Amino acid sequence: MGRAEERRARQRGGHRAAPRRPRSAPEAGSAPTAGSAATAGGRPAAGGKPAAGGKPAKSLVRRIFSWKKILGTFFGVCLLGILGFIGLYLYVDVPEGNAAAQRQSNIYKFSDGTILARDGKVNREIVDLSKVPRKVQLTFVAAENKSFYHDSGVDFKGTARGILNTLAGKGKQGGSTITQQYVKNYYLNQDQTVTRKLKELVISLKVDRETSKDDILAGYINTSYYGRNAYGIQAAAQAYYHVDAEDLTVQQGAYLASLLQAPSQYDWAVATDTGKRLVTARWNYVLDNMVEEGWLPKAKRDAMKFPKPKEPKGAPGLDGQKGYLVDLANQQLEQQLMAQQGLTQSQAESAVVENGWTITLNIDRKKQAALEKAVKTELTGKLDKKKRKVDGAIQPGAVSVDPRTGKILALYGGQNYYEHYYNNATRKDYQPASTFKPVILAAALEQNATTQDGKPITADTLYDGTSRRQVLDHGTKVGFAPPNEDDVDYDDITVQQAMNKSVNSVFAQMGVDVGMDKVMSTAGKLGMDTKGMQAVPAQTLGSMGASPLEMAGIYATFANHGAKVTPSILKSAEKKDGTADIPDPIGGQVISRTAADTVTSVLTGVVDDGTAKLSVASNPLRDGQQVAGKTGTSDENKSAWFTGYTPDLVTSVGLFGEDPKTRAHVSMKGATGLIPPPGRINGGGYPAEIWAGYTFGVTDRAQFDLNTTQGAAVEPTETPTWTHTPTQTPSQTPSSEPPTSHTPSQTPSRTPSQTPPSQTPSQTPSQTPSSEPPTSPGTEDPLDPEDDFGQLGQDQ
Template sequence: MGRADERGARQRGARRAGTAGPTGIRRFFTWRKLLGTFFGFCLIVMGAFFVVYLMVPVPAANAEAEMQSNIYKYSDGTVLARTGKVNREIVGLEQIPKDVQYTFVAAENKSFFEDSGVDLKGTLRGVKNTLTGKGKQGGSTITQQYVKNYYLDQDQTVTRKLKELVISLKVDQKKEKSEILAGYINTSYYGRNAHGIQAAAQAYYGVDAEKLNVAQGAYLAALLQAPSQYDWSSASETGRKLVTERWNYVLDNMVEEGWLGAGERAGLEFPVPKAPRPAPGMEGQTGYLVEAANAELARQGLDEEDLKGGGWTITLNVDRKKQRELEEAVKDQLEEKLDREDSKVDATVQAGATSVDPRTGKVVALYGGTDATQHWLSNATRRDYQPASTFKPVVLASALENESRTQDGDPIGLNTVYDGTSKRPVKGSDTPFAPQNDLGRSYGPVSVQTALNRSINSAFAQMAVDVGLDRVKETALELGVPDVNFPERPAVSLGTMGASTWDMAGVYATLDNHGKKVTPTIVAKAEHKDRTVELPDPIGGSVVSRETADTVTAGLTGVVAQGSGVAAKSSAYEAAGKTGTSEKNRSAWFAGYTPELTTVVALFGESTAEGGGQVSLTGTANSGRANGGGFPARIWGDYTLDALNGGSDASFDLDVAEPASPEPDPDPTPSETETEDPDPTPSETETETRDPDPTPSETETRDPDPTPSQTQGPDPTPSGGVTFSPPVEPDDGSGERLRPQD
């Protein structure tokens, strides 16, 4: 071998020796192996994801996602109240305008209608941000946000984000895009305690979702990115600038996608939302109305547990205008005259009222008390007080319906004559009863019409015995008087059972409706996405004949025209009614009606001491004796005039066999007939002052509850006048001492 060959051999050997190591490493990390390893890893990841995909089910909705408030509305659709933990009312996509639907897609996920429900890049970025502590990710699809809101929680963890990805894929495969979009819009939080678009539409624009326009929808869609920062009413200048930019971004995307015309877009102005208002609470009359509605629904099988689930829209029959007028009437005629702070008597006064449309049975207004958050028991529906002489027309109705006769065999009608002597013992009763008339007055022979006008106890006690106490009770229950402590004794003629203004409104509405049964109904409809409550017809069949009902009505027009109810009299409407004052002056009532409206108003004396209890109303607003012809009748008249928009030409269409014949007034002195003290204790009756020179207005209207200056009631500071001893309380035979009532 030559030198040259040896040198070449050495060089080749050196190269082989020098490349032995690197060749081995390269052999281990060849690009083929690296690529194979990568694909192998991807297969492992894909396999693991497939396993996870199979193992992670679509869970049930989280509890909060399905929570809704119950919405209570007036008859005109105005929201009265919302109840429940979450302010949400789920609405179907068909109730959201199409262009408003598109605003949410344009704001969050323009490819929503074509994508598979996930944004892999955005999700990976979110996982990275979570691992590095950089906070929330962006870029999630509408489907992913819906899954997060509806199925999962708001925790920012890797596990939750992986679940979100898997569930989003499954949900996109199982649900229609429209269902996903509706779910997203209904579960998102918009600020102002509004969950879902319906609550947001009300909170920001005061309209239902179906009334939103595209500009308003774009604002709500933009709002979702930062609800508190973008709320116009509280946003900083920067926040307002940012939300305006995002609003424009949403609309521009809609034009780009062909969902909004460029010309229409150019004409849109930023829709500044309304200032925030507190959510309707239970204060004032609201709580009483909601309570009455819930009680009625419970009677139809919808109990408290059903309502707890939320999602109910309950529309009431309550007329918002009439409700306001009833509240104002109580304020003007009663509350402004009371001194609840410094007067022990005034502090005990509770007012209640129920107003019904006699042709439909709808409860159009209700007054439950001063404030449902302060006095929880509704004075409109409570049954712990006696309706007193408002029951007397029921006795007459029973007499007419049963064609009853007096002890002398005379048929009972408005012209039938009874002995109106005070403390006259009733005849024909196994239970002795000698009721005293108001203030012990004796009237002698009087017609039934006069007995109604003057609320003469002795006449109606005898009439109840003549009819038969069992028949009186039967008629009463048919008309709607509740069977609460209902005695079958002559004293029942004085209304000694328990009843509410709601109950008595039904009784008088039935008379107003010519004898066809009226069941007061406050709920117009109750709807839920899963069910609707079937409500019975408030108008039933005849429980007394038309002639019976109309004859009673004819008699009650006399009570308003010239009897104890003259404070309710007005030339603006035709009215019928009856006063009532229970024993010991504990409650005072006026039940009256026009051809179009039936309303019962009552005052109750309720102790302010712990445990409550019934107390006398005497001295209310320094006006002496409280009676049904006073505050209740004046409240009734004030409300009725306004509720009828200043009056009505409607007249009673009466079918009366025997109209009442004109009869001289047996007690023409106003000062002697205006009050009807049911329980004159010594302190209340020691003096009776009389106005020596009444003005024409005082004698013509015969105000049944004048103030002390009008001098028909007892003067708390005696200055002379007629004095008399308190009457002896009669006994109905049961051992119970009964005091005279009107």
């Protein structure tokens, strides 16, 4: 036998295989012999095995998906893709550049359709690349595309990712080269479609072949949007540093290059702490890349300091309140485009600013005028910075919302958009102070929380109101003992009375009783941006930052019986090629109706028998209108608030002390000539007076529909809580003795209306407004206990 035969024989156990013979079907009636179960060709019959020497049967999957077929299909698809791309490359021409021509005026309208503003003058001046310092040019390359000078103009991986994300509905474009971004800015648009991305790919390849890298870079930095209504590096250099592009330093260039990632978020003048941190990190990233590429000596880079931009100036045609309204409308539209189309922030801003939108706002023209008039009548008309330096530091802000629809009906961002670019209605850098206390109560009610001795927290629960009393957590001191205003001790006091008088020691203890993590969670559900906030007892004094817009949303949720209200200024937004979907500002239930209505009921006591009584309850314009609200004054008198509501209108008013040159937080004491001591701007003073002057002129007369058995609106106290007369000194001086040892809270051992012996009861409040005129702001109660002066609540 041959070698092959011998090898096969050894494999079969040493026996030589018998020669193959053709098989024939068994004769009729004969029994099948061994192996006859196999079918012709060596394939087994049903249930049989392959015959000796037969090939194993191929499965159905292997017969359909053989490697030859898979390989052939792969090469076929590749060939079709290549042919398709060649066809696309031949079909798509580089269009005429028309970036400037594409910019169209945005038209902004009041809710009734009348024109508010037309924002359409493109702020762009093209400069030759030779006018831009070489190292400033390189900051953009280092920021966006380090391989710019030797790539083909396209990031195939990033483009493929963008197309796949678009097909998957995510829509975010990532990894674009400078050439691709230039093509998108100058030749195309910001649409997130597969067709646009494929065009961008083809045009970028052609532009890279036909245009020099310097011309591409020049086009990129001259067409990009930098924020502050600035298109191109020349406009940006003027907007941020008040210099021409040719005079920019490397540090300044690195900042402008960093801006392109998120212009509004990274604008130092309006950036949050997070935004400032992110743009600083981006700035460092740009300079580090320059060192890595050998474009900047490390020694010089190490010596560079972050170049803070100059203060911005309002755009022409947006004087008064117009600029603030337009800015907020643009911001909310950008947020919608980012959420719905997957645009980056930079892309969303470019897609909104001067892009031919007709944007109708929810702003009610009459209410807007009424709010502006109230601010002028009650406050700004009394400011004289020539007589009093502090008057130049007063910055008012306000937002008015319909709690049933979530529409922002009026907004006050500052005295003039030209003079104060920063929007006081949306700024989050000042403490909301005691206006945060209702959130603590809401958390207690929602969580069915109990006191330290296990008693339910209700409007009638008694707490120890001793000033500087150590907060306890089941017998353990937590290291927090906030003073009440002027160190007034209230002894045992109900939650209702504590809210009326804004007693710090009570709400500090209540926050620990509930659990500060639950308090901050409730704040987040109600609409406060709690990201990065610590759940510590000091937050009970409202020591975090918040805006009038946020506080209006929180109180609107209370007014809307616990259904979430996210205030919206947008009614509609449309342009030639489509419309933007505007989400419903009213969301789902975030706290129970009973909890929300109980908070509202308790807050009526603040107006009728508390810190807002003189300015709101006694206002002759009230005419029986039911009102809920809360005052707040931060430590060192750097901010003062009143956020209040009727059944159909919620308005938050804040006053902020801001140095006009440095923008540092400063005290407002003595403003408008208030005579010390102490000359404070209290929440129950000007903020509440602005609120009343506006609200009582525009609101409908309505009563709250409350589903609760608690609070002042349900069952008023038999005798009102006490107040100090303007000249009366505190009934007791701060005790130097250690805090009392009794439990911080207990169930009522007397009627809630009982007056502490050390205080003089005030007159029983009338259900109808007083006929006497309200007290002048210059004579407001100097011992108003609504001020929040806490050890850990200091302005930072």
